[in-house]
Amino acid sequence: MRAVLLLIRFLTIATTTVSIGLCNGNMAGPCNEGEKQALLTFKQHLKDPANRLSSWVGEEDSNCCNWTGVVCDNLTGHVLELHLGNSNSLLNSNTSLGGKVSRSLLSLKHLNYLDLSNNDFQGIQIPKFFGSLISLRYLNLSKAGFEGIIPHQLGNLTSLRYLCLGDYKLKVENLQWVSGLSHLEHLDMSSADLSKASDWLQVTNMLPSLKELHLFGCGLYHIPSLPLINFNSLAILDLSANVFTSLMPKWVFSLRNLVSLSLNNCGFQGPIPSNPQNITSLREIDFSWNNLSLPIPAWLFNHKDLTSLNLGYNFLGGTIPDGIANMTGLKVLNLETNLFTSTIPKWLYSFSNLESLILSGNHLQGEILSSIGNLTSIVTLRLNDNQFEGKIPKSLVKLCKLVDLDLSMNNFTVGKASEIIESLSSVCPSDRMKSLSLRYCNLSGHLTEKIRDFKNLSYLDLSGNSISGPIPVSLGNLSFLVKLDISDNQFNGTLPETIGQLKMLTNLDISYNSLEGVVSEVHFTYLSRLEEFSAKGNSMTLNTSRSWLPPFQLQHLYLDSWHLGPELPNWLQGQALLWTLSLPNTGVSGIVPTWFWNLSSQLVYLNISHNQLCGEVQDMVVGPSVVIDLGSNQFNGSLPLVSSTVHMLDLSNSSFSGSVSRFFCHNMHEPKQLFLLHLGKNLLTGKIPECWMNWQNLEVVNFEGNHLTGNIPRSMGYLLNLKSLQLRNNHLSGELPSSLQNCTKLSVVDLGGNKFVGSLPLWIGSLSDLLVLNFRSNKLQGSIPSELCNLINLQILDLADNNISGTIPRCFHKFSAMATLSKSNSPNILLYDIYSCGRYIVEAILVTKGREVEYREILGLVTSMDLSNNIISGDIPEELTSLLRLRTLNLSENLLTGRIPSNIGNMRRVESLDFSMNQLDGEIPQSMTSLTFLSHLNLSHNNLTGRIPESTQLQSLDESSFIGNKLCGPPLEEKCGAKSVIPAAVEQDRGYNLVEDKWFYLSLGLGFRFGFWSFLGFLLTNMPWSIVFSRFLNRIVQKIYGVIC
CATH class of the missing domain: 1.10.287 (Helix Hairpins)
Structure with a gap:
């Protein structure tokens, strides 16, 4: 199939070009002098930093037909072709031509081939005079740095066979100018903006000679029906990466000569159309990255000559269709990232012609059979991110053509890393393998030195296993290695110095191991291409001289928990390409040097938290910063201003002081991108200003543990995306502003430890997403409104230490999250993982078992109700016992009367129960013996009577849990009488009646x-x-x- 496509492309170009062997001009006669001068003028206006056109000189004996990129007619010497595309643009942008395009090209009357692709003309427009080069049959201006409207004058080039204008900076208003190019066979406008060209299909359909149409990523949003089809010659159609979001058009499946069809990433929905009209020529299909669903039509399975089928990234599920078994000519089968749940069908193991099999990202189960070894033509095998079990089959050793193997993220039984590596090199030459990924494959043991046999490996990922022992010294022999990831294992010892020999290495990740020792300049000797170095979570020491100049220019650096102190590494100031810098808990101290703040202006991510850095922080109002974490240091002075691009800012747990008004009210006209702000545990004073209108992206606000005063500003009601508001332990006062009811996404409200007054507002009951509500230690009064019962997702309710009166609402049984298991499996209530580098988990402080505990990692699993130290009266509602998931219940220091609910034993998950200092009477319910998780109980200072029920849990508690009552039996010294109850007469004598x-x-x-x-x-x-x-x-x-x- 690939040969057919190549033939089509060759024939297209061959009709417009002379043999490429003439490019050197060795067989041509002398060039025309006028055309030679035109070329020299053309060169004069160009920028050529790599001196690619060094052969273009004006000496009399210089034949322009021998110049680089020039092709002439053998007989007449006229210039026919200019091959000035930059084949090295991906490797070195300095080889690109630029500058201006001279009109002297108009003197090349016989020019039929012009290629300026992959250069950098820095945003100039495509010259309109190109439309006068009427002999052109081939024009390629793709990715050449041109910008703006494509000139309609190109429609004058009626001889064109090949037109390539692909560049994301180009755009058109319409394609009417293309309609006159009747000889056009190849049209590629990929990445150009065609969003306004509503006539794109109408025009291209009228090009009778068109064989290839490439409109990849053109911003097309509508694909109309086509009642009359003129695409009679069309063989290759690529409409990928547009935004149609509709059903697949049926006319596409009526193109009888179509060989290759690419409709990936178009947002197409529903099933693939059935009953196509005779598209038997089709060899390649790519429908990936859509929203396609079952059924897959039968006609597709009847294409036995189909060589490539890509249905990846859709919503196809169930078993892998047996109809694919008929497609025995397949060389490429890609079903990745769908919803398939079956095992690998046995018939698939017999596809001996298959070169690429990609089934990753499904829910495939069972074992991978040993008959996988029958796929002897396989080059790429990716079965990662499934649920395969059993052992990794040893028959993989038979796949001698294998270049790319990925078995990551499965449930394989424990295997030895050394055995896998040795077996893969035992039968076939291991030097074929270029990519090997076995991350999270349940591998253990040591990594053998045999890894050196895979000498052509460019990608090696063994992360997420339990591989131990030293890192093999022989890794330094893998001279083609580009990416090495052995993170999240149990490697110990030191980092071998041979790592420094990997000259091609761009990404090195050794994070989260047990490595130790010193890393010196030797480890980086030849790592001139290194772009990312991640080594966090190890106990290593970086020892370099103060004058060291690294051979690399890093983009990402993670050295969390290394020993870098006492100063920030001086060599960082030379890292001009650095985007990400993570140095938390590295023992650096002192005042941050000015050069470091200058460096921070280029960073997207900066984390220097949990150190001993001090002094004032400079304003960071310029730069692309997204994450800034300076928390847990000793910084002082006023809060720094930050760029409006910042998404996450953590300045907590330092000594910042003064007002917050400058921070919030600076540049009021500029919308802020910040969605996470943590200023907790500082020395900030004054009022919170009314400047929240431009901070509407905020989701997390934390001011806890400062000295802020005054009311909560009404403008906080503009924070419609707010999910967490933590203002505890300040000196805030007044009533809660009603504008907060606009913040309907709130999940966490923690206002404890302030001086708020008034009653609980009724509108709190409308915050349906609320998980944590904490008003502890304020001056609230009045009764608990029944509207609170609407908070069915509430997991933590803390109203302790106020002046709340009335009774406990019986509707509290509606707190579903306290009654049943949470729908979420996450232990975190709010977790923010910023671009996989910044991580913030919302925490809450609860008083449980008589002490303050901060919950962060498992806050989502905590359920608690604390109404203690108020003046709540009445009985304990029986309905509370239906809160079966509640772990902590504290009703102490109130005026509660009556008996403890008899069904209290239903609350089997409760760990802490405090009813002390009330006026409860009667006996302790026998059902309390069912509370097997109970570790803290306080029933002291009530009017309880009778025997303490016998259970391992209750008798193991301290007697202080029961004092101040009329109870008997262990753990109290008071023994019970024959009836196990103190006589009523005695009770009366001892009572207060x-x-x-x-x-x-x-x-x-x-x-x-x-x-x-x-x-x-x-x-x-x-x-x-x-x-x-x-x-x-x-x-x-x-x-x-x-x-x-």
């Missing part, structure tokens, strides 16, 4: 009046003692209240 006891306690309180007020002054000046005493006083008041009532 006698009138005499009431007056006794009242007079006792009055007797201590003067002593109390004297002591109070001392308490008010000593905060820890005042907290202890306030809780003691609360218990006394509850006792008195209980006596009187």
